[in-house]
Amino acid sequence: MVFYFKARPEAGDFTIFMGLDKYENEELIKYGFPEDIWFHVDKMSSAHVYVRLHKGQSLDDISEALLEDCAQLVKANSIQGNKVNNIDVVYTPWANLKKTASMDVGQVGFHNSKMVRTVRVEKRINEIVNRLNRTKVERTPDFKAEREAYSAAEKAERKAHLREKKRREEMDRLEKERQAETRSYKNLMVSDKMTSNKQIASAEKSLQELEEDFM
Structure with missing residues (x-):
């Protein structure tokens, strides 16, 4: 079971989600998306909360409003953290989560x-937590299938970009060849290398005169 929440409208169209327990947290760690940002109460147990950013966004694109929603949700879902004030919440991109064989279920470290x-x-700001809880939806997603579908779409997009790149390169090559051919043709049409109609007529006249003289 995964719980999904909607961030406040002014923060943008973002979905915040967390697993029911450490086993589903393990699945989220394994099959996360590059756009996922992970949140957790520092040095205390808490839910693993994620927000899925839009494609191309990074940590620097998280607004204060979205950050506050995520942090409040993490605090509210920490048994110890929910009881005390002035706690720290850490967050990092999903790709920075480090998982080794020696770690317990749901436990993670960081690559960097x-x-x-x-x-x-x-x-805790109850107004924020209550608003988020009113948007809560429970689902049982197929993490592996979602990740495979995402990877397939990414692969198809990369292929499309590559085909477009090759098409543009071929068009550029053909255009350069056309321009080179045009320049070569212009060189052949230089005036001092051409014979005018007047010159041709003059040449024919001289030949006729020579013939008459011969006769």
């Missing part, structure tokens, strides 16, 4: 600590 950011949450 420099890609981990922290936001301070002074206290």
Whole structure:
């Protein structure tokens, strides 16, 4: 079971989600999307909360409103963190999550600590938490199938870009050849290499005069 929430409208069209337990957290870790940003209460147990950004976006594109929604949801879903004020919530791209065989179910580390950011949450804001809970929807997704579909779409898009690139390169090549042929033709048409009609007529006249003289 995965719980899905809608961020506040002014934050944009974003979906926030979290697993029911550590086993579903494990699935989210395994089959995440590159656009997913992971949130967790620092140094305390809590739900693994994600927000799926739009394609091409990064940590720098997360607005204050969206960040606050995610942080409040994480705090509200931490047994210990929900009871105290001034906690830290860490967040990082899904691709930065590190999983090794020695880690417990649902436990993660980071590939690069420099890609981990922290936001301070002074206290729980019930208005935000209640608003998010009113949008909550429960689903049982097929994580593997969703990830495979995403990968297939990415592969098809890369192929389409490659075909378009090759098409443009071929058009550029043909245009360069056309321009080179045009320049070559113009060189053949240079005036001092051409014979005018007047010159031809003059030449014919001279030949006729020579013939008459011969006769």
